[in-house]
Amino acid sequence: MKLGLQLGYWGAQVPHNHGELVTAAEEHGFDAVFAAESWGSDAFTPLAWWGSRTERVRLGTSVAQLSGRTPTNCAMHALTLDHLTGGRAILGLGVSGPQVVEGWYGEPFGKPLARTREYVSIVRQVLAREAPVRNPGPHYPLPYDGPGATGLGKPLKPITHPLRADLPIWLGSEGPKNVALTAEIADGWLAIYYSPRLAPMYNEWLDEGFARAGARRTREDFEIAASCQVIVTDDRAAAIANVKPILALYIGGMGAPELNFHAQVYRRMGYEEQVEAIGQLFRAGRKAEAAAVVPDAMVTETMIIGNAAQVRAELDVWEAAGVTMLLVTCGDVEQVRLLSEIANGATTELAG
Template identity: 80%
Template sequence: MKFGLQLGYWGAQPPSGVGELVDAAESAGFDAIFAAESWGSDAFGPLAWWGSRTTTVKLGTSVAQLSARTPTSCAMHALTLDHLSGGRAILGLGVSGPQVVEGWYGQPFAKPLARTREYVDIVRQVLAREAPVTSDGPHYRLPAGGTGLGKALKPITHPLRADLPIWLGAEGPKNVALTAEIADGWLAIYYSPRLAPMYDTWLDEGFARAGARRTRKDFEIAATCQVVLTDDRAAAIAELKPTIALYVGGMGAPELNFHAQVYRRMGYEREVDEIGRLFMSGRKAEAAAIVPDDMVAETMIIGDADHARREVKRWEDAGVTMLLVTARTASEVTALGALLN
């Protein structure tokens, strides 16, 4: 098992003390640090800034949103970060949801699987630099129509690695299967080891497709997982319930919330419906209060160090190769790193 430190995205202001967290992660043997984006801070800038003080940890986006950049622009960001870091970049991509894609980026959300396939193909063309980059579309046509003067181009800067790893954030069965087919790793949010056989079915469908890029043996599964070391498990679970309520009840439209769908697959259909009803009516505290303890513990590791070590092993046995964890202090990072020994 490997650990990645998830720095996330910023709130109203840039966070403080992140440099110390990053230093502690590298010293503690973490494999990578990751940055995210929503509709505020971006994912690449923090990695370049805080990653400049590191020498060994990989620098990953978890995730960079497809609609935020054209595929060629995204490839430029990735190859630049890869050069600056000496070959430590991981390009994690995700489609986000219709509220963000259409409301913030002003792009259509339709056909997310087809858009992802086309996007990744163009990024790989840029990184390979074997020929001018072209795409027949329909989502990202290159050269585009218009004046008729567009020209297919190769990147001026030679990418450091043609095989820079691309990981995809995916939650549903079709998206996970696509990830296994075309990507180097899966960024799994709200992963449940109990459902590993179901995930394996989805993954195996992708691995079995003609032209699949990887096999299970060389494919990364990086699961977001809060690891909370505490002797008061009940209090820690209670503290995490508002986060579950937010993602299940408020991070997405009521008609299409991918996070809610994940928990429904775990068997929490009634709870998800009630949490969503309360949250969308403004009763957020009540929504958090009805989140069952098991709904929190299903996708997180909460307890003392011995319990955490057993759970890390259980997640590893379920096929996870990296846990993406968060921490508020350098000492917490160090304590998490000790679980790897």
């Protein structure tokens, strides 16, 4: 199982040590580095900037938001990054949620699966550069012929020849229909709040997509990159307690009460009552009480926390569940080094 470094998106200030982390990730054998976006920093610029200091690691967006760019514009970003880095780009895409899409981008959130399918199809047309790009719509009609159109639009090919027609496209998806779509049209799945215990359920969703006519990949050449907080510590109980307020934020505050994808993920795990209680308390401003409702199992089901031996054992579990890459966050260079050593140790033990 490979390791990927997740830089995430910026907070109020620009992170001071991302350059060091990226350099360390390359030095210690990480396979890839990913950057994200929400409604502040973008996902592509940090990869171009830090990618210029590396030679080997792949560089991926996790995720670029569909509503932030038209599909042809997104393809331009991807092909440019791919050229600048010698074919190391991974285009990770996701629909985000209605609060961001409608509140920040001013676009309708409806029909996320249909929009994703069209979007990916157009990006692949640009990267293939076999013919002028056309799409009948309804979400991204090319050429545009709707209200206000001049009628002068014409199908175009990208001026710049893409470096790779098969530049990998990974999708961030959480629900059963979206995961099945991911297996059908994408090269990889960016999984958030992945639970190895639920691997049989995920496999059913994935297999539905792989079985569809025209599916792009099979399970053998499809990548599953799961985001996972890994904390190496001798005080496991304290580390679990420290994570609970963050989990309560995502379950109770990162999305509307009517539609919170993160909350839905934990409901599928069987935490319906806890999710409901966390949401009510968090929205009432009782954040500490919301965190207190989070049971230890909710944390340890989707995160790896413990001493080096416990972490090594858990890495084996995640790999056996089908994860091909673990996307981890690291606060400093020492954590990058330590996780690399533990992962390599786990690999050695399996091999022996």
